[in-house]
Amino acid sequence: MKLEKIHWYIASSIFIVILDYFSILNFAKRPADQFIIPVKKEIYAKFDVLKNFGDTLLSYPQIAQVYEERNDLAKQRENLQFQLQKIQEENTKLRIQLEAPFPSTFKFVPAYVIGISKFMEIDEGSDAGIKVGQVVVDGQLILGKIVSVTPRRSRIMLLSDPDFDMAGVTDRDTRGSIVGQSGQAVLLSHVLQKDSLFLNDIVKTAGDEQTPPNLLVGKIIYISVDETATYKQATIKPSIDPFREKIVFVITSL
Amino acid sequence: MKKIILIVFICIILESVIISYPVTLLAITLLSIFIEEDVVLLAFIAGIVLDLFSLRIVGVSSLYFLALIYMGSRYRKKIYGGAFAYRFSYLFLSYLVYNFLFYKTVSIYGVITTTIFGSAALLFLDRLFGGKGNKRRLSV
Numbered sequence: 001m002k003l004e005k006i007h008w009y010i011a012s013s014i015f016i017v018i019l020d021y022f023s024i025l026n027f028a029k030r031p032a033d034q035f036i037i038p039v040k041k042e043i044y045a046k047f048d049v050l051k052n053f054g055d056t057l058l059s060y061p062q063i064a065q066v067y068e069e070r071n072d073l074a075k076q077r078e079n080l081q082f083q084l085q086k087i088q089e090e091n092t093k094l095r096i097q098l099e100a101p102f103p104s105t106f107k108f109v110p111a112y113v114i115g116i117s118k119f120m121e122i123d124e125g126s127d128a129g130i131k132v133g134q135v136v137v138d139g140q141l142i143l144g145k146i147v148s149v150t151p152r153r154s155r156i157m158l159l160s161d162p163d164f165d166m167a168g169v170t171d172r173d174t175r176g177s178i179v180g181q182s183g184q185a186v187l188l189s190h191v192l193q194k195d196s197l198f199l200n201d202i203v204k205t206a207g208d209e210q211t212p213p214n215l216l217v218g219k220i221i222y223i224s225v226d227e228t229a230t231y232k233q234a235t236i237k238p239s240i241d242p243f244r245e246k247i248v249f250v251i252t253s254l
Numbered sequence: 255m256k257k258i259i260l261i262v263f264i265c266i267i268l269e270s271v272i273i274s275y276p277v278t279l280l281a282i283t284l285l286s287i288f289i290e291e292d293v294v295l296l297a298f299i300a301g302i303v304l305d306l307f308s309l310r311i312v313g314v315s316s317l318y319f320l321a322l323i324y325m326g327s328r329y330r331k332k333i334y335g336g337a338f339a340y341r342f343s344y345l346f347l348s349y350l351v352y353n354f355l356f357y358k359t360v361s362i363y364g365v366i367t368t369t370i371f372g373s374a375a376l377l378f379l380d381r382l383f384g385g386k387g388n389k390r391r392l393s394v
Contacts, residue, residue, distance in 0.1 A: 006327075009298045010320045016302070016313030025312055032306050040271050040307065047272045 086112075093247045096139045106212065107253035108137075111154070113245050120144065120156040120242055122250070127151045129252045133210045136248050141240040142205055142215040143248055154250070158242050159186045159217065167206035168217060172196050175206060178217055178236070186218060189233040197223050203236050212254055258285060262300045270307035275364060276352045278304050279319065280372050283348065286323045288379050297323055310356065318355065322348050338373075345372045 019025050056063065090110065097108060109130060111122035124130055126149045136143045136156045144158040145166070157164050161180040168178035168188050176191035188203050201220045207213030222235035262285070265277040278300060286293045301316025308315075326333060326344070333344045346369040354360055 005292075006294050006320060006324055009294050010317065010324070013298065013301065013313045013317040013320060017311055017317060020312040029306065029312075036307055039267070043267055043271050 090247055093138070093249070097137075097249050101140070102212070103254075105254065106251055108249040109252050110247055110249055112247055114153070116243060116245075118161065119147065120158055120245070120248075122154050122156065122248060123152065124250065125150045125152045125154050128250075130154050130250050131252070135205075135211050135215065135251045137215060137251060138240060138245060138248050140214075140216045142211075142217055143240060143242055143245065145211070146250065156248070159238055166211060167208060168203050169206040169213075170197065170201040170203050170220070172198070172201055174201070176231075176233070178203065178205070186236040186238050187233050188220065188236055190231045191233060193225075193227075193230070193232055197232065197234055199223065201234075203234075210254070212251065258296070262296060263303070266300060266304045266307055270304065274357055275368055276349055276356075278315070279322070279349065279352050280368060280375070282319045283322060283326070283345065283372065284375055284379060286326055287376070294320065294323060308356075315356070318352060341376060342369060342373055345369045345376075 016025070094110065097110075107129075109124055109128045111124035111128070111130075113120060114123045115121040120136075120143065122136075130146055130149050132146050132149055134146045136145060142159065144156040144161070144164065146154050147157040148155045159178065159180055164178070164180035164186075166178045167175070169175050170188070174191055174195040174197055176188040176195075179187050179189050181187055188197075191197055197220065199220055199222075203217040203220065205211050205213055205215040205217065216239050218236040218238040218240075220234040221237045223232065224234065225232045262278065262281050265281045269275065269277050282293070282297050282300060285296065297319035298316045301314075301319045302312060304310075304315045305312045329344075333340050346365060349365045349368045349372070350360065353365055
């Protein structure tokens with residue numbers, strides 16, 4: 001390195017400083033900015049993420065703890081949301097059930113549906129006062145009746161079960177038997193030929209020792225008439241889809 | 255030389271975009287001792303570019319870098335051949351003045367950190383280049 005050379009550069013620097021001090025270099029700065037601004041912008045954007053990397057690294061144990069707590073809280077929140085949803089559903093159901101025009105002597109046991117195949121299974125049993133033969137409803141709609149009970153679970157025979165049999169009556173006071181058919185169909189059978197039966201007639205329970213009257217079954221969608229037979233029958237479209245039920249009510253006392 | 259230019263450019267970018275430490279100065283002071291090629295031109299251009307990137311008066315950083323190189327060359331034997339305290343003082347003062355002039359602050363913590371880092375790098379490079387820094391001297 002020659003000292004003369006460095007003197008030259010120092011002199012040049014001083015000259016440039018003077019030029020820039022009096023804004024003479026502005027004409028050259030403008031085109032330079034066209035390159036500098038995008039470069040700085042891009043790099044700043046990239047480094048923005050890394051700016052706190054050191055702090056992040058140093059506080060890793062706290063971050064890990066916070067992350068764990070966050071996960072726990074998320075789980076708790078999910079759990080609470082699920083519980084809230086359940087409570088809201090239960091609340092809605094109870095409101096509907098309370099508004100149903102049943103006598104005040106009726107006692108209901110709310111139960112969650114825990115399974116459904118041939119029978120519907122609920123999470124309440126004899127411990128809650130449920131007995132075989134009791135009727136299960138949702139609002140004014142009948143779902144079926146209890147066929148077996150354990151202390152904490154019960155099985156419900158649905159309306160569509162071939163073994164289901166219950167006295168029914170239409171809103172024209174035509175009596176018959178509500179029986180199930182394999183599949184989803186429910187029939188109003190053993191209806192006398194002389195009794196009137198029309199499409200869209202509403203079918204309700206007639207009532208017996210364990211079944212209250214006027215529980216809604218569904219409406220007639222098809223009538224099968226055979227003039228030579230003693231009885232006629234009608235196909236009922238149930239007002240309720242048991243596969244959509246989450247909470248049901250067992251009438252434990254009439 | 256290309257690698258050196260790249261390193262200096264990265265230092266300029268770092269200093270002008272994200273950190274307020276005199277990393278370009280650090281690079282220039284270290285390079286002025288250990289590279290064979292003419293570092294004066296590099297310091298001059300680096301200063302100009304740094305000023306453009308940092309929106310300073312163009313030429314002031316060049317002037318400072320060149321002044322430091324000049325001082326370092328004049329007192330090379332004392333700084334690099336003498337006690338460690340000289341080296342430390344040289345770096346400390348250069349960073350302190352730089353901070354005061356360009357960052358308008360006297361952050362002792364920052365200056366000490368940079369000085370320690372600079373001294374450590376100097377020792378490391380001195381070992382790496384086998385004391386080349388002590389032999390080279392600006393001819394007058």
